[in-house]
Amino acid sequence: MPKRKPTESERIESKRRKIEVMRLYRKSDNVKAHDRERKRMARSKPETRARQNALQRERRALKRQPSLWLSTLTMTILNTRNVFKLLLFTLPPVLVLSRILLIRPLQLLLPAPIAS
DSSP, X not given: OOOOOOOHHHHHHHHHHHHHHHHHHOOOHHHHHHHHHHHHHHHSOHHHHHHHHHHHHHHXXXXXXXXXXXXXXXXXXXXXXXXXHHHHHXXXXXXXXXXXXXXXXXXXXXXXXXXX
């Protein structure tokens, strides 16, 4: 017996059902990224894996704690690629500290200008 052709409404319904099933099983982008990372880690050496895990733990810990200047600094150090960011975070405090530590003692050593 020949298979009958589905009606328009049946075709639409089956298509909708297929899409729904696809949606259920489709992975979100971050899940895919996580899977890729896991596969990559499985291929890597144990030492590399341990180091990566430690970095990951540190990053998670930093995310949990309130963003302090120091934690941001450690984060930028972890991302050594962002040297510019590192300079951006370290320069202002260093400049301020050097001004306090160097100029103040020098002023104390030098004779005060004579007020006329």
